[in-house]
Amino acid sequence: xxxxxxxxxxxxxxxxxxxxxxxxxxxxxxxxxxxxxxxxxxxxxxxxxxxxxxxxxxxxxxxxxxxxxxxxxxxxxxxxxxxxxxxxxxxxxxxxxxxxxxxxxxxxxxxxxxxxxxxxxxxxxxxxxxxxxxxxxxxxxxxxxxxxxxxxxxxxxxxxxxxxxxxxxxxxxxxxxxxxxxxxxxxxxxxxxxxxxxxxxxxxxxxxxxxxxxxxxxxxxxxxxxxxxxxxxxxxxxxxxxxxxxxxxxxxxxxxxxxxxxxxxxxxxxxxxxxxxxxxxxxxxxxxxxxxxxxxxxxxxxxxxxxxxxxxxxxxxxxxxxxxxxxxxxxxxxxxxxxxxxxxxxxxxxxxxxxxxxxxxxxxxxxxxxxxxxxxxxxxxxxxxxxxxxxxxxxxxxxxxxxxxxxxxxxxxxxxxxxxxxxxxxxxxxxxxxxxxxxxxxxxxxxxxxxxxxxxxxxxxxxxxxxxxxx
Amino acid sequence: xxxxxxxxxxxxxxxxxxxxxxxxxxxxxxxxxxxxxxxxxxxxxxxxxxxxxxxxxxxxxxxxxxxxxxxxxxxxxxxxxxxxxxxxxxxxxxxxxxxxxxxxxxxxxxxxxxxxxxxxxxxxxxxxxxxxxxxxxxxxxxxxxxxxxxxxxxxxxxxxxxxxxxxxxxxxxxxxxxxxxxxxxxxxxxxxxxxxxxxxxxxxxxxxxxxxxxxxxxxxxxxxxxxxxxxxxxxxxxxxxxxxxxxxxxxxxxxxxxxxxxxxxxxxxxxxxxxxxxxxxxxxxxxxxxxxxxxxxxxxxxxxxxxxxxxxxxxxxxxxxxxxxxxxxxxxxxxxxxxxxxxxxxxxxxxxxxxxxxxxxxxxxxxxxxxxxxxxxxxxxxxxxxxxxxxxxxxxxxxxxxxxxxxxxxxxxxxxxxxxxxxxxxxxxxxxxxxxxxxxxxxxxxxxxxxxxxxxxxxxxxxxxxxxxxx
Numbered sequence: 003x004x005x006x007x008x009x010x011x012x013x014x015x016x017x018x019x020x021x022x023x024x025x026x027x028x029x030x031x032x033x034x035x036x037x038x039x040x041x042x043x044x045x046x047x048x049x050x051x052x053x054x055x056x057x058x059x060x061x062x063x064x065x066x067x068x069x070x071x072x073x074x075x076x077x078x079x080x081x082x083x084x085x086x087x088x089x090x091x092x093x094x095x096x097x098x099x100x101x102x103x104x105x106x107x108x109x110x111x112x113x114x115x116x117x118x119x120x121x122x123x124x125x126x127x128x129x130x131x132x133x134x135x136x137x138x139x140x141x142x143x144x145x146x147x148x149x150x151x152x153x154x155x156x157x158x159x160x161x162x163x164x165x166x167x168x169x170x171x172x173x174x175x176x177x178x179x180x181x182x183x184x185x186x187x188x189x190x191x192x193x194x195x196x197x198x199x200x201x202x203x204x205x206x207x208x209x210x211x212x213x214x215x216x217x218x219x220x221x222x223x224x225x226x227x228x229x230x231x232x233x234x235x236x237x238x239x240x241x242x243x244x245x246x247x248x249x250x251x252x253x254x255x256x257x258x259x260x261x262x263x264x265x266x267x268x269x270x271x272x273x274x275x276x277x278x279x280x281x282x283x284x285x286x287x288x289x290x291x292x293x294x295x296x297x298x299x300x301x302x303x304x305x306x307x308x309x310x311x312x313x314x315x316x317x318x319x320x321x322x323x324x325x326x327x328x329x330x331x332x333x334x335x336x337x338x339x340x341x342x343x344x345x346x347x348x349x350x351x352x353x354x355x356x357x358x359x360x361x362x363x364x365x366x367x368x369x370x371x372x373x374x375x376x377x378x379x380x381x382x383x384x385x386x387x388x389x390x391x392x393x394x395x396x397x398x399x400x401x402x403x404x405x406x407x408x409x410x411x412x413x414x415x416x417x418x419x420x421x422x423x424x425x426x427x428x429x430x431x432x433x434x435x436x437x438x439x440x441x442x443x444x445x446x447x448x449x450x451x452x453x454x455x456x457x458x459x460x461x462x463x464x465x466x467x468x469x470x471x472x473x
Numbered sequence: 474x475x476x477x478x479x480x481x482x483x484x485x486x487x488x489x490x491x492x493x494x495x496x497x498x499x500x501x502x503x504x505x506x507x508x509x510x511x512x513x514x515x516x517x518x519x520x521x522x523x524x525x526x527x528x529x530x531x532x533x534x535x536x537x538x539x540x541x542x543x544x545x546x547x548x549x550x551x552x553x554x555x556x557x558x559x560x561x562x563x564x565x566x567x568x569x570x571x572x573x574x575x576x577x578x579x580x581x582x583x584x585x586x587x588x589x590x591x592x593x594x595x596x597x598x599x600x601x602x603x604x605x606x607x608x609x610x611x612x613x614x615x616x617x618x619x620x621x622x623x624x625x626x627x628x629x630x631x632x633x634x635x636x637x638x639x640x641x642x643x644x645x646x647x648x649x650x651x652x653x654x655x656x657x658x659x660x661x662x663x664x665x666x667x668x669x670x671x672x673x674x675x676x677x678x679x680x681x682x683x684x685x686x687x688x689x690x691x692x693x694x695x696x697x698x699x700x701x702x703x704x705x706x707x708x709x710x711x712x713x714x715x716x717x718x719x720x721x722x723x724x725x726x727x728x729x730x731x732x733x734x735x736x737x738x739x740x741x742x743x744x745x746x747x748x749x750x751x752x753x754x755x756x757x758x759x760x761x762x763x764x765x766x767x768x769x770x771x772x773x774x775x776x777x778x779x780x781x782x783x784x785x786x787x788x789x790x791x792x793x794x795x796x797x798x799x800x801x802x803x804x805x806x807x808x809x810x811x812x813x814x815x816x817x818x819x820x821x822x823x824x825x826x827x828x829x830x831x832x833x834x835x836x837x838x839x840x841x842x843x844x845x846x847x848x849x850x851x852x853x854x855x856x857x858x859x860x861x862x863x864x865x866x867x868x869x870x871x872x873x874x875x876x877x878x879x880x881x882x883x884x885x886x887x888x889x890x891x892x893x894x895x896x897x898x899x900x901x902x903x904x905x906x907x908x909x910x911x912x913x914x915x916x917x918x919x920x921x922x923x924x925x926x927x928x929x930x931x932x933x934x935x936x937x938x939x940x941x942x943x944x
Contacts, residue, residue: 023590024531024533024535024574027531027533028531029529029530029531029587029591030528030529031528031591031594031595032526032527032528032595032599032601033526035526035527035528035529036526036527038529039527050842050871050932051842051866051869051870051871051872052866052871052872052873053841053842053843053871053872053873053893054842055503055504055506055507055840055841055842056503056506056507056510057501057502057503057506058500058501058506058509059500060495060498060499060500060620061532061606061608061620062495062498062620064495065555077554077555078554078555079552079553079554079555080552080553080554080555081550081551081552081576082550082551082553083548083549083550083551083610084536084548084549084550084551084575084610103495104555105552116500119494120500120502123502124502124503125840125890125891127876128503129841129873130503135532137532139554139555149531149532149533159876164876164877166852166855167876170874285856285859288856288859288860288863289859289863369526369596370524370526370600371521371522371524371525371526372524381637384637385756385759388756388759388760389759392759392760395522395523398522399522400521400522400523400524401522401523401524402523402524402600403641405598405630405635405638406635419596420596422524461521
């Protein structure tokens with residue numbers, strides 16, 4: 003911990019032999035990292051504009067907490083200390099799950115634990131965002147990441163949480179996605195009450211089985227799902243057809259309601275679901291027009307979530323799957339005194355950034371933060387270049403001083419190779435300084451205390467490519 | 474990875490039983506996290522102003538890479554997949570170090586690997602900063618962290634790296650530290666050539682032994698070190714006295730040089746060391762006056778570093794040890810074609826933030842990002858409050874809408890408890906909106922499209938406490 007007692011040991015480090023990328027552990031070059039950092043910055047900026055507090059939780063949780071999610075346990079990375087000794091080494095006692103630590107595989111389990119642990123010091127409803135890496139021991143051959151960023155947005159209530167929070171969290175996420183350098187996206191919304199109420203009102207009682215069948219729609223298609231509904235849910239051909247018709251409803255406005263009623267949807271639960279979903283559509287539409295849609299085929303997660311559910315797809319990149327999912331859950335955590343309901347949405351950030359980069363959807367305006375390279379005529383004059391750089395930086399202009407007093411042509415190539423737009427030539431001894439725009443070749447006299455680059459060159463921007471064609 | 478296939482599972486999460494903090498894994502409350510985030514932001518902003526590129530490396534490295542640093546190996550956390558299966562499970566084959574993965578314990582080993590792995594895609598000299606968590610299996614009872622942020626700044630050359638980079642990296646770090654909300658700090662600098670040259674010029678050949686003895690000065694004091702020098706380095710009483718006198722030299726300016734010469738320091742190596750250290754002092758002093766000092770007692774790291782070395786102490790908080798250390802190393806990494814020399818400094822960021830918080834040295838101006846709570850008169854009118862909030866946010870003013878249409882007194886208390894400075898009352902139906910400063914009680918008419926909070930209230934600021942007394 004203390005850098006003073008742990009100096010960098012170059013003696014041994016350099017003897018490393020073979021270097022190989024690790025499958026499933028993505029790593030970006032500096033220019034690529036600018037895109038990832040931009041996505042993180044946008045997420046944080048919009049979340050803070052909406053009054054969400056950023057938190058981070060420790061990377062590890064006791065294995066017994068992580069294993070509460072039965073299906074996912076095989077993906078957990080468990081830790082042990084290499085040379086653990088007896089009682090100082092809880093991580094080593096692998097059979098005692100209460101003392102074994104694993105790396106978190108999402109940010110929801112840690113949030114539940116954080117809320118319970120710190121409940122007396124938190125104000126509820128808690129508006130929190132969290133952007134951290136998570137780890138899953140996925141098989142690398144599946145093309146999945148083993149280490150990746152998730153970016154979560156949740157509002158957690160103590161005992162109660164108003165229904166309108168569902169629309170609010172979706173709105174914040176829509177604003178975040180809207181500001182990212184990527185193609186058009188659509189947030190698909192459904193609510194548990196609407197699906198459940200509809201199946202019930204047409205006489206189907208085993209709603210879990212119906213949802214499980216409908217969940218297969220994207221993979222196997224309508225006819226195969228019809229067979230499933232007939233075989234596994236006790237549906238009549240008419241009921242199966244109604245379910246398929248219900249799941250085909252996708253509307254940008256509240257007109258889904260009338261279609262549901264025409265298919266025979268009725269009763270208090272259906273009307274409640276309609277009201278909920280309509281409110282979500284209206285509120286998101288008011289904040290970010292054109293991105294939200296009622297999509298009654300969404301079945302996934304309806305066994306977990308207790309209110310609205312969301313999935314998000316990028317036009318032309320549907321193969322990515324949902325880039326942002328979540329919904330309402332009635333108890334993130336409970337203890338003897340309180341229940342903590344929540345609404346949350348989560349972006350698979352690394353996966354999204356990976357696509358933005360590999361498909362050329364976003365790129366930084368230059369590869370490095372530097373706006374100006376201050377050249378050095380000879381090493382004796384380096385202090386002049388330092389002074390210019392200090393002056394520019396004092397006004398927020400990122401710059402660096404040339405590492406050597408090489409020929410100017412070489413210094414210009416140094417800047418050019420990195421995409422640094424300007425090179426500065428200190429005049430010295432009464433001569434005026436000059437600054438050259440490397441792209442246009444234009445060179446003009448300039449004073450370090452007042453010169454300004456064009457606003458778009460000041461700092462690195464991340465630009466969206468022209469939108470790619472829809473397949 | 475895909476949020477669509479991994480919905481948040483509230484069913485099981487909430488059954489967690491006992492919740493306990495994990496010793497050595499610090500975790501901040503939202504208001505505390507604002508301080509940590511501020512320190513990270515300042516680091517990044519200054520680094521980018523100097524043209525440093527941010528990178529992140531994966532959290533894991535092959536164990537064989539991590540173990541190159543012999544002394545530290547017992548602190549490594551090793552990973553295994555909980556239900557690893559045969560060939561898909563390299564992490565499990567614990568006896569084969571080439572396939573076992575461990576969590577990185579610093580950012581230097583990963584940087585060396587990153588540079589070698591990506592050398593064909595990087596431009597050298599590489600100016601990189603890196604702020605990431607690292608893990609060490611320290612004994613918790615030692616009060617050390619097992620998970621903590623490090624913030625590193627390095628310039629890496631390919632085969633060559635000019636000497637003036639040592640001063641440059643120290644300058645950037647001085648600017649970072651100077652902008653952090655903390656008491657006065659001092660960067661102590663020494664160079665290997667000066668110490669080595671001095672010991673040699675007074676006739677001591679076993680410089681490693683001399684350095685090892687002098688390194689004990691802060692712990693055991695001058696008399697005990699004198700005994701060590703006599704017993705273990707073959708020094709005469711006069712030589713031992715000269716070493717102690719040398720190690721007592723601390724100057725803010727270049728006057729250390731004359732003191733070294735008066736003690737008998739002479740020869741090319743001593744003069745080279747003097748020139749190096751003088752250049753560092755002058756350049757850092759020019760950029761950030763009053764923070765750098767020649768301190769010839771610094772012996773730690775001189776067996777690792779090959780040029781200037783740095784340690785940094787905070788006035789009144791010397792017990793923290795060095796909060797920022799580093800120096801010049803001639804080979805971060807080598808392969809068949811190239812050697813990569815570097816200059817780097819590293820802040821133990823979590824440890825510093827922990828002290829800033831526990832000693833009350835820094836605090837956020839409020840506990841949440843929210844500047845304005847927009848009140849809700851009744852749920853039917855929530856859309857009016859939403860519209861006000863949208864308008865304020867469009868001009869960068871962080872705000873949130875009250876979660877319920879409770880009595881205004883309760884809504885004011887909601888804001889007050891979080892330190893939100895303003896509450897907004899939408900007028901509705903032709904009546905003017907009003908905004909109240911909760912601290913002064915002053916309430917005025919306002920329009921959401923033009924109203925501005927005082928500049929200091931717009932976003933959360935992190936403030937330094939009055940400087941604490943020097944002990």
